[in-house]
Amino acid sequence: MDARGCGEPEPSSCGGKRLERSQPKTLQAFRNRTFRTLWSASVVSNTGGMIQLVGAAWLMTLLSSSERMVALVQASVTLPLMVISLIAGVLADNYERRSVMLAAQIMMLAVSSLLATLVLAGWMTPWLLLALTFFISVGTALHYPSWQASFTDLVPREDLPSAATMNAMGMNITRSLGPAIGGFVVATFGIGAAFLINAASYLAIIVGLAAWRPIRPERRLPRESFYGALEAGIRYFAASSNIINICIRGFIFGFAAISMQALLPLVARDVLVADAMVYGLLLAAFGSGAVCGALVAARIRSHLSIEQICKLSFVVFALAAICLAYVGHVWISCLALFVGGASWININSLLNVAVQMSVPRWVLGRMIAIFMTFIFGGMALGSWTWGMVSESFGLQAAFVAAAIVLFCGLLWGYVWPVLAYPATDLDPLNHFKAPAVRLDLNSSSGPVAIMVEYEIAEGDVAAFLQAMETWRRIRLRDGARRWSLLRDIEAPDHWIESYHVASWTDYIRHVDRRTVADQHVLERLTALHCGQKPMRVHRMVGRHMISRAGSASTAPFPEPI
The missing domain is CATH 3.30.70.100 (Alpha-Beta Plaits)
Structure with a gap:
C-alpha cells in the first residue's frame, strides 16, 4: 500500500533526502515551562512506579512460594498497557486530554494508597496484590496516550522530536534509578514505605496538571460514540501504510530487543558468574546509554534520515546482543549494554515522533495507542519467547536468535522504509x-x-x-x-x-x-x-x-x- 494513498504529501525515504539540518536541539522542548514542569513531575511519578514494582515483586516472594505468582506481578503490569491502550487512545481524542490524565493519576493515587494501607495493616494476599498492581497499571495505560498526544499542545511542531526524546530519556532515567532506589527503600524502611512513596509521587504530576490551562478548541460537532471512535481509529490505521509500517518495525524491534533486558539476570549469573551488584552495574550501563543516546539524538537526526537511524539501531543492537552472549567480561558487557541503550532510545523516540508527525490531531491519541500496543505487545511476546528459547536451547542460542530477528528487521527497511514527514501540514x-x-x-x-x-x-x-x-x-x-x-x-x-x-x-x-x-x-x-x-x-x-x-x-x- 503506497503511503501517498492516504492523501499525504510526498515524503522522503531512507535513500532520499535527509531531514532538515535545522533540527531542534535535544533540550529544545525544555524552553516551554509547562512541558518542563510536567516532564519533571512525570519522572518523579515514574520513579515512584518503579519503586512500587520492586516492592510488589519482593512482597510476592514473601506471600507465595510459587514462581508463577512472582512472574504474574510483571504480567499484571504489562497486560493493561497492551489491552487498554486503544481504549485510552479513544478517550484521548474524544475528551480533554488534561482531564483524562488527571483522572488516571487520581485513580493511581487512590489505588496506591489502598495498597500501602493494606500492606501496613497486614491484610495483603497474593491475588489482592496482583489485582491492585493491575489497576495501577490500568491508570498508567490510560495516562500515556493522552500525555504523548499532548506534546502537540505543549510545544511547537518543530520541537516534537525533542519532546518525544526527552520523554523517552525520562522513562529510561526512572528505569535506571527506580529499581536501585526501590531496593534501598525496601531493605531499609520496608515494603510499606515503598508503596507510600509511590502514592506520594503522584501528587507532583497531579499538581502540575491542575495548574496547566491548555487552550480548548471549540467543539462544533457532537462527541463521537465510543465504538464509533474506536472504529474510526482502526479504519484510519488500516488506510495509513506508513503508520502500519512504523508499528511493524516497532513490534519487530521490541520483540527482539527485549531479550537484552529479559535475559540480563542470566547473563550476570551464568556468563559473567557474578552477583547482584554486577547485575545492578549492567542495568546502570543500559540506562546510561539510553540517557547519552537521547542527548546526542538531535545531532544524529541532523546527519541521518529516520530510516538510516532505524537500520543503524537494528544493527548495533544485534551486535550488542551477540556480544553479551559470548564475551564473558564485565566491562565489555557494560559497553555492549551502553550502545544497546543508546540504540533503544533512538529508535523508539524516532518511531514515536514519526507517528505524531504523520497523523492529524483528531486521531493522534488513537494512533499513539495503537503504536504502544504494538511496542508493548512485542516486548511481552519477546520476553516469553526468549525465556523459552533460553531454557530449551541455552542463553547463547536465545541471543543469536534475537540478533537474527533484528537483522530481519534491518532487511525489512530496504523493502518498506519508514518515511520522514518534515513539513506535512495536517x-x-x-x-x-x-x-x-x-x-x-x-x-x-x-x-x-x-x-x-x-x-x-x-x-x-x-x-x-x-x-x-x-x-x-x-x-x-x-x-x-x-x-x-x-x-x-x-x-x-x-x-x-x-x-x-x-x-x-x-x-x-x-x-x-x-x-x-x-x-x-x-x-x-x-x-x-x-x-x-x-x-x-x-x-x-x-x-x-x-x-x-x-x-x-x-x-x-x-x-x-
Missing part, C-alpha cells in the same frame, strides 16, 4: 461550506449518500484514475463507506464518484477531517475536470419509512465550517 482544511438544506435534518438523520459528478477528457482518464485512487483512500480513511466510481456508458466523459456515511453528523465530521495536506489531490481532480460548470455534488438522505408531517425532529445543528 491542520484542518476548513474549506467546507454548508449546503442549502431544505429538509428537516437532525444530527442522526441518515444514511447519507454523496455523489460527485466529473467531466474528464479521454486523454486525461489515466491521470484521473491515479488521482482518484488517492482520493478514494482519503475518503475511506476519513469515514466514507461503500465508495465507488462509475462511468457513463453513453457519455464516457461523465464520471460519478459515490459513497455513504451513516448520518448527517458523520458526513460533516468526514468533511471536517480533511487536512491541508489533502488539498493537492482535490486541486488535481479539479484541474482534470473539463466541464463548463464546476463539479456538481449531490447529498441525499435515506428514508426508510414515510413519517407524519411535522414528526421529523428539527433540533438545531451547529453550522459546519
Whole structure:
C-alpha cells in the first residue's frame, strides 16, 4: 500500500533526502515551562512506579512460594498497557486530554494508597496484590496516550522530536534509578514505605496538571460514540501504510530487543558468574546509554534520515546482543549494554515522533495507542519467547536468535522504509461550506449518500484514475463507506464518484477531517475536470419509512465550517 494513498504529501525515504539540518536541539522542548514542569513531575511519578514494582515483586516472594505468582506481578503490569491502550487512545481524542490524565493519576493515587494501607495493616494476599498492581497499571495505560498526544499542545511542531526524546530519556532515567532506589527503600524502611512513596509521587504530576490551562478548541460537532471512535481509529490505521509500517518495525524491534533486558539476570549469573551488584552495574550501563543516546539524538537526526537511524539501531543492537552472549567480561558487557541503550532510545523516540508527525490531531491519541500496543505487545511476546528459547536451547542460542530477528528487521527497511514527514501540514482544511438544506435534518438523520459528478477528457482518464485512487483512500480513511466510481456508458466523459456515511453528523465530521495536506489531490481532480460548470455534488438522505408531517425532529445543528 503506497503511503501517498492516504492523501499525504510526498515524503522522503531512507535513500532520499535527509531531514532538515535545522533540527531542534535535544533540550529544545525544555524552553516551554509547562512541558518542563510536567516532564519533571512525570519522572518523579515514574520513579515512584518503579519503586512500587520492586516492592510488589519482593512482597510476592514473601506471600507465595510459587514462581508463577512472582512472574504474574510483571504480567499484571504489562497486560493493561497492551489491552487498554486503544481504549485510552479513544478517550484521548474524544475528551480533554488534561482531564483524562488527571483522572488516571487520581485513580493511581487512590489505588496506591489502598495498597500501602493494606500492606501496613497486614491484610495483603497474593491475588489482592496482583489485582491492585493491575489497576495501577490500568491508570498508567490510560495516562500515556493522552500525555504523548499532548506534546502537540505543549510545544511547537518543530520541537516534537525533542519532546518525544526527552520523554523517552525520562522513562529510561526512572528505569535506571527506580529499581536501585526501590531496593534501598525496601531493605531499609520496608515494603510499606515503598508503596507510600509511590502514592506520594503522584501528587507532583497531579499538581502540575491542575495548574496547566491548555487552550480548548471549540467543539462544533457532537462527541463521537465510543465504538464509533474506536472504529474510526482502526479504519484510519488500516488506510495509513506508513503508520502500519512504523508499528511493524516497532513490534519487530521490541520483540527482539527485549531479550537484552529479559535475559540480563542470566547473563550476570551464568556468563559473567557474578552477583547482584554486577547485575545492578549492567542495568546502570543500559540506562546510561539510553540517557547519552537521547542527548546526542538531535545531532544524529541532523546527519541521518529516520530510516538510516532505524537500520543503524537494528544493527548495533544485534551486535550488542551477540556480544553479551559470548564475551564473558564485565566491562565489555557494560559497553555492549551502553550502545544497546543508546540504540533503544533512538529508535523508539524516532518511531514515536514519526507517528505524531504523520497523523492529524483528531486521531493522534488513537494512533499513539495503537503504536504502544504494538511496542508493548512485542516486548511481552519477546520476553516469553526468549525465556523459552533460553531454557530449551541455552542463553547463547536465545541471543543469536534475537540478533537474527533484528537483522530481519534491518532487511525489512530496504523493502518498506519508514518515511520522514518534515513539513506535512495536517491542520484542518476548513474549506467546507454548508449546503442549502431544505429538509428537516437532525444530527442522526441518515444514511447519507454523496455523489460527485466529473467531466474528464479521454486523454486525461489515466491521470484521473491515479488521482482518484488517492482520493478514494482519503475518503475511506476519513469515514466514507461503500465508495465507488462509475462511468457513463453513453457519455464516457461523465464520471460519478459515490459513497455513504451513516448520518448527517458523520458526513460533516468526514468533511471536517480533511487536512491541508489533502488539498493537492482535490486541486488535481479539479484541474482534470473539463466541464463548463464546476463539479456538481449531490447529498441525499435515506428514508426508510414515510413519517407524519411535522414528526421529523428539527433540533438545531451547529453550522459546519
